Amino acid sequence: MTPFPASLTTLNTPLPRDANATPAGGEPLGDLPEWDxxxxxxxxxxxxxxxxxxxxxxxxxxxxxxxxxxxxxxxxxxxxxxxxxxxxxxxxxxxxxxxxxxxxxxxxxxxxxxxxxxxxxxxxxxxxxxxxxxxxxxxxxxxxxxxxxxxxxxxxxxxxxxxxxxxxMKPYQLSDELEKFLHDASVVGASAWNKLFDETIAGLTFDVMGEELGIEATLNFLTDQDRSKREAGARALAEVFGKNVRTFARVHNTLAKEKEIGDRWRGLPTPQSGRHLANHVEPEVVEALRDAVVAAYPRLSHRYYKLKAKWLGLDTLQVWDRNAPLPMEETRLVGWEEARKTVMDAYAGFDPEMAKLAEPFFTDGWIDAGVKPGKAPGAFAHPTVTTVHPYVMLNYLGKPRDVMTLAHELGHGVHQVLAAGQGEMLSSTPLTLAETASVFGEMLTFRAMLDGAKDDAQRKVMLAGKVEDMINTVVRQIAFYDFECKLHAARREGELTPEDIDALWMSVQAESLGPVFEYMEGYEHFWAYIPHFVHSPFYVYAYAFGDGLVNALYAAYEDAPEGFQEKYFDMLKAGGSKHHKELLAPFGLDASDPAFWDKGLSMIEGFIDELEALEG
Known part of the structure; x- marks a missing residue:
């Protein structure tokens, strides 16, 4: 059993900041729930x-x-x-x-x-x-x-x-004796290196403008309205990651080598093969997704970040500008009760049953929302077991994107509750489909908020925020996937120095973010804190898979809303009992069709078109 979460959204959600329920400005967030x-x-x-x-x-x-x-x-x-x-x-x-x-x-x-x-x-x-x-x-x-x-x-x-x-896995299994040995040795193998990584990350402190902060608080500076604070946060991260880069390089070298040994003994053809088998997805489908996204970089991230530079009044962007709020963006904090109502209203607008399924998360101690010292970063929904219920972890500090994170993780929770009827062996959804309900929940919440926009300026801010989230979920995750592919391929040739890993990281960052960016000294170490590379190799493409799939699903919902809810709930109830082809067939969709991914990407492109039109 793996005690760590089934779904972490650390990678595509900017992280919260402070350990208090009353952030800077003195505006309380309200009574933040804790797990029971x-x-x-x-x-x-x-x-x-x-x-x-x-x-x-x-x-x-x-x-x-x-x-x-x-x-x-x-x-x-x-x-x-x-x-x-x-x-x-x-x-x-x-x-x-x-x-x-x-x-x-x-x-x-x-x-x-x-x-x-x-x-x-x-x-x-x-x-x-x-x-x-x-x-x-x-x-x-x-x-x-x-x-x-x-x-x-x-x-x-x-x-x-x-x-x-x-x-x-039949073609790839080893002798009974060797499999038993590997099972016994697992607690001092990957599991031990995972713990070293977690404990190292949790123990890091960062000096930001004279204040000692943990990683959550420091990462949150990257979304501050004040550019000097964003820069201070980024430079503090770079300095501390640089001081600890040899430890992180050792973790990655060891885990990648351990994986290579296991794959070689099993006869798995590529480092990614085990993940594809576990996800019940064909390698060619993942490659079609990867190729479609990489080909779309100029139409998506490069184009959007050029727009963002213009909004910020800059000729070039620094890495601390990537998740910067827009100048016209409201800086008010969203209290917990408002966040709850926003998400629950959006869920109920789709189907009252969806809100009913989400309600116990708020009332029965199924959410742990506040930022506290030593608490794990990011957010996740953990399904526990089918005879109990899921638990959602957030680090909520009232930013609009925190509301979207709540919508995302609550979607996971609803999915896990519905799939529980399949029982322990069949409830678990392959990672490629695990993001479906979470991203769909985000989309419902976003569309409801967009419909309520009071003017074009507010609509522009909301569209820009959604495009950034989609770029973080699709473009950034595929860049991460390429980084992992390069890392594991290079490790097969020998030990990697921190500088080697830094170079691989920068190669994918430059390609995916585009020519408008400059890169500060130290950004080459930012691969070091990302947990998915350590805990779940090659997990990250599941985010892009899920986003593309949901974009296509949502388009189907808009085209033919009659009867969609019933088919959608049936899909979630199926858990891991059906292949993606079977699950998508009722909606007239097929992920093995190369054109499928372009449909999903065209939704992001359409949002960027609208942003450009709003420029006038």
């Missing part, structure tokens, strides 16, 4: 947690005793029982690690919480090691036997999408 984790466990000494841990130890051993060496000889009914027992083990393990992980992310600098999570992870690794046989042995079942089992029991056949994904 008691739906998982009342505490780390809860008797239910002790009971579940003991059950897990016993059941894992019993499962191995009952089934190891016997899978191919099971009847369809016996295989169904086996799958259901395995699913229950996943559920209990997921519940434990969700509790440990969420507590840790609330205060990553708390040694007791870090130890508790590590201890839980160590015990679960120990208990589940006897289960490593299952996927290996299941994949050795002959295709004819597998097909006969599926045909013989409809309840078993319901699990087929998950089992087919499992069998997709």
């Amino acid at each position: 984790l008691t739906d998982l466990y009342a505490g780390e000494d809860a008797p239910e947690l002790t009971r579940d841990m003991a059950w897990l130890e016993t059941e894992c051993a019993a499962f191995a005793a009952d089934y190891e060496g016997k899978l191919a000889d099971l009847s369809a009914d016996e295989m169904l029982r086996c799958i259901q027992r395995n699913e229950k083990i996943d559920e209990i393990a997921g519940r434990i690690m969700s509790f440990a992980g969420l507590r840790y992310y609330q205060v990553t600098t708390d040694g007791d919480r870090a130890k508790f999570m590590s201890d839980c992870e160590g015990k679960l690794t120990e208990y589940t090691t006897p289960l490593v046989f299952f996927s290996l042995e299941f994949n050795r079942i002959e295709d004819s036997t597998y097909e006969a089992m599926m045909a013989a029991n409809a309840d078993l056949a319901r699990y087929r999408p998950a089992l087919d994904r499992l069998r997709a």
